[in-house]
Amino acid sequence: MKYRYAVCMFVAALVLQTTLTNIISIFGAVPNLILCLVVVFSFLYDENNYGIVLGVAFGLLYDICFSEYVGIAALAYLVISLAIMLVNFVMNKESVFSVIIVSVGATALHSLMYWSIMAMLGSSYGFVYAMRNLPFYALYNTAVVTGLYSLMIKKVIRHHNDRYYK
Amino acid sequence: MKWMKEHKFLTGVACTVLALCIVIVLSYLTGGSTGFVGRQIGNVTTLVQKPIASASYAVKNGIFKFRDTVAENDELKEENARLKQEITKIRLTERDLQELRELAGAFNFDGTAYDYNMVAANVISLDGTNWFNIFTIDRGADDGIYKNAVVVNGSGLIGTVMEAGSDWAKVISIIDETNKVSFIVLRDPDMVGILQGDGSGGLAGFMLDNQAGIIEGDVLVTSGMGMDPMYPKGIEIGKITSINYNMDTQLKTIAIEPSVKFKNLRKVAVVL
Numbered sequence: 362m363k364y365r366y367a368v369c370m371f372v373a374a375l376v377l378q379t380t381l382t383n384i385i386s387i388f389g390a391v392p393n394l395i396l397c398l399v400v401v402f403s404f405l406y407d408e409n410n411y412g413i414v415l416g417v418a419f420g421l422l423y424d425i426c427f428s429e430y431v432g433i434a435a436l437a438y439l440v441i442s443l444a445i446m447l448v449n450f451v452m453n454k455e456s457v458f459s460v461i462i463v464s465v466g467a468t469a470l471h472s473l474m475y476w477s478i479m480a481m482l483g484s485s486y487g488f489v490y491a492m493r494n495l496p497f498y499a500l501y502n503t504a505v506v507t508g509l510y511s512l513m514i515k516k517v518i519r520h521h522n523d524r525y526y527k
Numbered sequence: 528m529k530w531m532k533e534h535k536f537l538t539g540v541a542c543t544v545l546a547l548c549i550v551i552v553l554s555y556l557t558g559g560s561t562g563f564v565g566r567q568i569g570n571v572t573t574l575v576q577k578p579i580a581s582a583s584y585a586v587k588n589g590i591f592k593f594r595d596t597v598a599e600n601d602e603l604k605e606e607n608a609r610l611k612q613e614i615t616k617i618r619l620t621e622r623d624l625q626e627l628r629e630l631a632g633a634f635n636f637d638g639t640a641y642d643y644n645m646v647a648a649n650v651i652s653l654d655g656t657n658w659f660n661i662f663t664i665d666r667g668a669d670d671g672i673y674k675n676a677v678v679v680n681g682s683g684l685i686g687t688v689m690e691a692g693s694d695w696a697k698v699i700s701i702i703d704e705t706n707k708v709s710f711i712v713l714r715d716p717d718m719v720g721i722l723q724g725d726g727s728g729g730l731a732g733f734m735l736d737n738q739a740g741i742i743e744g745d746v747l748v749t750s751g752m753g754m755d756p757m758y759p760k761g762i763e764i765g766k767i768t769s770i771n772y773n774m775d776t777q778l779k780t781i782a783i784e785p786s787v788k789f790k791n792l793r794k795v796a797v798v799l
Contacts (some may be wrong), residue, residue, distance in 0.1 A: 391653075413779075417543060421550075427652050429689070429699065432550035439543060444629050482555050490727035 367402060367411050369420045374398050378423070383462040390497035393471065395419050395523045396431045397505040402454075403445035404460055405510070405517045412442035430482060455514070457507060463520040468499040469472045601794060605608070605647060608627040608681030608796060615748055615761045619711065643759055644799040645679075646670045647654070650792045660724075664795060667694045675756035677798040680690055683763035683786035684708070684749060687756045689723045700789055701764070702728055710764055711748040712739075722747070722764070722783055730765055730783035737779045743767050747783060759798055 374394035393418070403412030416438030424431040445463055452459040476491040568592065573646045604614040621777040648664035666672055678685040678698050686700035701708060702724040712718040722732025734741060742755025745767045765783040773780050 413543075414539070417547070424554075427661070427663055427697070429697075430551055431554040432547045435543065435549065436547040439540070439547065443540065478551065482551075485724075485726035487727045 366501070367415055371398055371415050372396065375419055375423060379427075381383065387455065390494040390501060392501035392505045393468075394505065395423060395434075395440070395472055396467065397464075397502055397509060399442055399507050400445060400464050400502075401460075401509045401513060403442040404449065404463055405447050405454065407446045407515055412445065413439060416419070416442050420433070433475060433478050437471050440474060441470055444470060454517070457510065460506060460510045461503055464503040466498045468502045469495060550687060592749045593750070603796060604681055605796070608679070609645075611681055611763070612679075612761065615713070615763060624677070644671070645796045646672060647794060647796050648696075648799060649794055650671075660700050661689065662698055662700075662792065664696050664698055664797070666797065667692045667695065669693050670797075671698050671799050672797050673799075677756055677758050677796050678763070679762055679798060680792070680795050681787065684758065685789075685792070688797065698795070700787075701787060702730065702789060707753075708758055708764065709750040710747040711750040712741055713748050713763075715740075719750055719752075720747075722781075725782070728789075729768075730785055731780065732783060733773075733778040733780045734777075735788065737777055739779060741767060741770060741779070741781065743770060771790050 378391075378394045386419075398417040398465030402415065405436065406412070416437045421431065422439040425436045428434060435460045445467065448463065465527070472492055472495055476486065476488060479486060479491075542619040555664045560649050581583045645664050648666040648670075650662050652663040653661070653663055664678075672688055672691045674688055674691055676688040676696075677689075678687060684701055686698050686703070686706060689697045689699040691697075699706065705724075707721055709719065709721050711720075715786035718734060718736065718741060720732050720734040720739075722730050747767065748766045749758040749762040749764060752760065763786045764783040768784045771780050772778075
């Protein structure tokens with residue numbers, strides 16, 4: 362995938378994240394579209410570093426526009442992207458179960474990092490409170506990630522019997 | 528240097544992590560202010576978000592069939608909010624009126640002015656934590672909104688403005704533990720206390736008088752005391768859900784359920 366298409370997807374995610382997703386919340390949990398894109402791009406395009414570069418850039422943009430402190434989301438996306446690139450060595454890219462595991466893990470890591478950094482900055486939010494929506498959050502993110510993965514996997518892993526294979 | 532040249536990727540990642548850590552610390556030290564560049568970026572994103580946010584709400588409410596009903600409903604909600612505030616103010620002033628009248632003659636007392644200006648705003652985005660402590664509204668400095676302006680809705684106190692751009696503002700809610708609010712009990716305004724977020728989506732506080740005769744279910748409203756932010760007197764905060772006496776600190780501590788449902792915020796009003 363070309364960089365400009367990836368950037369367009371992240372821009373759309375940034376805009377939709379803060380607007381449209383709020384109307385489909387379940388128990389206050391909404392999908393994190395930027396995180397979903399970071400997961401998919403890090404999982405499928407690890408050699409191009411899309412996940413790291415765009416994750417940091419759009420994480421910063423998100424923090425500037427909508428968060429209390431700048432840099433937390435960017436750092437979280439960077440760490441998640443690196444973690445996914447590491448687990449890629451032992452994961453089968455062509456298995457949908459792999460991406461589900463990665464998605465759930467990334468969501469948990471994102472919540473954990475956010476809570477940890479906020480706690481270091483003096484926030485007294487309890488661990489249980491910060492994690493209370495994690496199951497819904499993980500469910501939502503996994504659904505989005507699986508959808509994106511299904512759309513993009515055929516462009517990444519090409520087989521000889523695919524019609525478009527050249 | 529040789530190692531860095533041989534490991535460009537790792538060097539780049541390490542430098543990025545270091546830079547982001549510095550950014551986080553600087554952001555924390557400046558109280559979360561994003562500066563001039565951040566405000567300009569905020570202006571651009573708000574420009575894109577406003578129509579999408581309003582469209583998304585319209586879709587949710589049924590844009591074609593119920594559009595008029597929704598507009599009417601919004602107007603009624605705003606009117607209801609104003610009336611609720613009026614009722615609270617009247618109930619508060621009723622008890623004090625007698626004393627104030629007597630004092631007014633002796634000290635030329637002017638009373639408390641309740642005629643605050645308000646600006647209605649739509650919530651256009653929430654922060655990424657799913658904690659509901661920060662959100663962005665579609666009104667800003669151009670409408671007279673300033674840092675620390677108080678934000679309310681029909682149910683009661685929501686929070687204060689953390690940062691204001693030209694046509695957007697970030698609001699931090701009272702369930703965030705950094706916001707401390709002085710309150711009085713609506714049933715007996717002589718009972719005064721201080722509350723703040725309890726770190727789990729609720730509010731916790733203590734009474735200044737540890738002998739205060741509070742009971743579960745007592746409604747708490749802002750006292751009008753304190754500065755920066757100065758919460759106007761009489762805004763409903765929530766209800767007492769539990770009372771404990773702390774033997775170590777000798778304080779009567781309370782847990783409070785906020786009146787505002789932070790998960791369903793759509794429209795708010797900023798007190799100017």
